[in-house]
Amino acid sequence: MTIQTIETTPYADQKPGTSGLRKRVSVYSQPNYVENFIQSIFDSLDGYEGKTLVIGGDGRYYNDVAIQKAIRIAAANGFGKVLVGENGLLSTPAASHIIRHYKAFGGLVLSASHNPGGPEGDFGIKYNIGNGGPAPEKITDAVFARTKVIDSYKTVDAPDVALGEVGQHWSGDMVVEVIDPVADYAALMKSLFDFPAIREMFASGFTMTFDAMHAVTGPYAHAILEGMLDAPRGTVINGTPSPDFGNGHPDPNLVYCKEMFDLLMTPQGPDFGAASDGDGDRNLIIGKNRFVTPSDSLALLAANAHLAPGYKGGIAGIARSMPTSAAADRVAEKLGIEMHETPTGWKFFGNLLDAGRVTICGEESAGTGSSHVREKDGLWAVLLWLNILAVRKQSVDEIVREHWATYGRNYYTRHDYEEVDAAIAGKLVEDLREQLPSLPGRNFGDDLQVAYADDFTYHDPVDGSTSAKQGVRIGFTDASRIVLRLSGTGTVGATLRLYLERYEAPDGRHDLETQMALEPLIALADDLAGVKQRTGRQEPSVIT
Ligand code: VG1
Numbered sequence: 001m002t003i004q005t006i007e008t009t010p011y012a013d014q015k016p017g018t019s020g021l022r023k024r025v026s027v028y029s030q031p032n033y034v035e036n037f038i039q040s041i042f043d044s045l046d047g048y049e050g051k052t053l054v055i056g057g058d059g060r061y062y063n064d065v066a067i068q069k070a071i072r073i074a075a076a077n078g079f080g081k082v083l084v085g086e087n088g089l090l091s092t093p094a095a096s097h098i099i100r101h102y103k104a105f106g107g108l109v110l111s112a113s114h115n116p117g118g119p120e121g122d123f124g125i126k127y128n129i130g131n132g133g134p135a136p137e138k139i140t141d142a143v144f145a146r147t148k149v150i151d152s153y154k155t156v157d158a159p160d161v162a163l164g165e166v167g168q169h170w171s172g173d174m175v176v177e178v179i180d181p182v183a184d185y186a187a188l189m190k191s192l193f194d195f196p197a198i199r200e201m202f203a204s205g206f207t208m209t210f211d212a213m214h215a216v217t218g219p220y221a222h223a224i225l226e227g228m229l230d231a232p233r234g235t236v237i238n239g240t241p242s243p244d245f246g247n248g249h250p251d252p253n254l255v256y257c258k259e260m261f262d263l264l265m266t267p268q269g270p271d272f273g274a275a276s277d278g279d280g281d282r283n284l285i286i287g288k289n290r291f292v293t294p295s296d297s298l299a300l301l302a303a304n305a306h307l308a309p310g311y312k313g314g315i316a317g318i319a320r321s322m323p324t325s326a327a328a329d330r331v332a333e334k335l336g337i338e339m340h341e342t343p344t345g346w347k348f349f350g351n352l353l354d355a356g357r358v359t360i361c362g363e364e365s366a367g368t369g370s371s372h373v374r375e376k377d378g379l380w381a382v383l384l385w386l387n388i389l390a391v392r393k394q395s396v397d398e399i400v401r402e403h404w405a406t407y408g409r410n411y412y413t414r415h416d417y418e419e420v421d422a423a424i425a426g427k428l429v430e431d432l433r434e435q436l437p438s439l440p441g442r443n444f445g446d447d448l449q450v451a452y453a454d455d456f457t458y459h460d461p462v463d464g465s466t467s468a469k470q471g472v473r474i475g476f477t478d479a480s481r482i483v484l485r486l487s488g489t490g491t492v493g494a495t496l497r498l499y500l501e502r503y504e505a506p507d508g509r510h511d512l513e514t515q516m517a518l519e520p521l522i523a524l525a526d527d528l529a530g531v532k533q534r535t536g537r538q539e540p541s542v543i544t
């Protein structure tokens with residue numbers, strides 16, 4: 001095998017964000033852009049010689065090109081084996097499981113997740129470590145430092161691997177095994193959930209729509225829901241992955257899944273609706289006449305997890321990202337288990353999961369998961385919901401209302417201002433940060449008194465690391481909250497995320513329209529941060 005060392009020059013913009021390096025395809029297709037980043041990842045790791053690397057992606061445009069490059073660079077750098085999903089496909093949670101299951105050294109997940117795909121869309125690469133989870137900041141910082149000085153990368157002079165053929169192949173001296181992307185993951189799901197009970201529920205007429213959004217979960221959902229659980233054919237819609245997601249936006253929210261939402265709000269709609277994103281780690285849950293906010297879903301899944309065989313012994317603890325509502329905190333309190341608040345992004349849950357301190361984790365951005373892998377997992381959340389519905393034999397709406405009557409309701413919304421001028425957005429957050437010390441104790445309107453105001457700093461209780469500036473939070477004495485942060489996954493300008501939350505006790509009013517219920521906080525947030533005036537936007541781009 002000839003290993004070639006190719007000279008290259010650094011790119012200045014290869015800083016990994018919330019979840020890997022996401023850029024426009026036009027940026028990624030510059031000469032050596034992929035090569036530089038992957039070589040920089042390998043240069044930041046130790047001890048992988050002869051070990052296994054997992055590679056898979058969500059099937060978006062440019063996956064095929066990048067995977068072949070990644071395989072050659074892995075071979076030249078001395079990996080012993082690459083495991084890659086057939087046709088280059090692996091959902092993010094399946095990749096996490098494959099890394100763990102086959103005790104691989106780590107993995108490359110090629111995806112820009114919920115960002116649009118296609119030649120004009122986004123592409124992304126993320127490195128996951130041996131526990132199956134996203135690399136922690138220590139590694140992503142080292143990778144970024146390396147990208148700034150890299151002067152060569154290694155590759156082999158080998159032909160493309162036939163990714164359409166399951167079985168053993170070679171790239172130089174390295175084995176490349178093309179595997180069924182679904183089988184191991186499906187077996188894991190079967191081990192966690194009461195498949196006979198769910199099958200029985202479908203057999204007795206329960207109806208569901210799962211929107212795979214032309215993204216990676218299609219094959220998984222077809223195999224598990226229609227194949228193993230006998231849901232009628234047609235339960236899964238948009239189930240064939242396409243490089244540009246059918247020209248859609250694979251973000252499972254009420255904007256991009258509006259059609260399904262509308263259907264669920266009609267009497268002739270199915271009993272249950274769900275969707276997942278580009279790489280299969282997010283979930284959207286809608287019952288008949290009841291949308292479940294991701295923050296509520298986290299709390300509900302944690303409170304009911306013991307109904308599924310995989311969690312029948314109870315859960316050790318719960319973790320949520322800081323902007324996620326505190327609904328889950330109330331469940332943890334009642335169960336007498338640990339509760340952790342981490343910065344945005346799944347990489348912060350890894351240590352807590354590895355240490356056995358938490359079992360279930362979640363984010364307000366439609367991400368929930370558990371210790372079964374080290375990523376959020378869209379289909380897992382859908383299957384846990386189905387398991388709970390099959391056992392409790394109630395509707396989603398009834399279950400949600402009972403939950404609120406027990407724990408109270410955390411009204412919650414997120415307002416996104418997308419593609420805002422980066423300088424304006426940065427200054428806005430900076431100015432708000434400066435106001436923070438003066439806020440505690442101040443009263444706004446009749447019943448809002450600031451209890452605390454800070455820029456969230458996370459102290460990892462497992463490895464002692466600290467992550468500062470993770471988002472501005474203003475908390476009120478009645479448990480209401482305003483949070484503001486800049487997105488770390490966008491690829492154009494800046495995206496401002498404004499998160500609003502208000503708590504209603506168990507005996508309070510639970511039937512208000514969310515935006516109405518949060519109106520005073522929305523207005524106050526705008527007064528304090530000046531979002532509308534500074535960005536010139538009258539409305540958020542997306543409300544979830
Ligand atoms: C967003 C979400 C965050 C999530 C991340 C990756 O990050 O807010 O909760 O972990 O996307 O999700 P940001 O920095 O844009 O707010 V995925 O499904 O795109 O990998």
Ligand code: CO
Pocket residue numbers: 092113114277278279280281282
């Ligand atoms: Co995703």
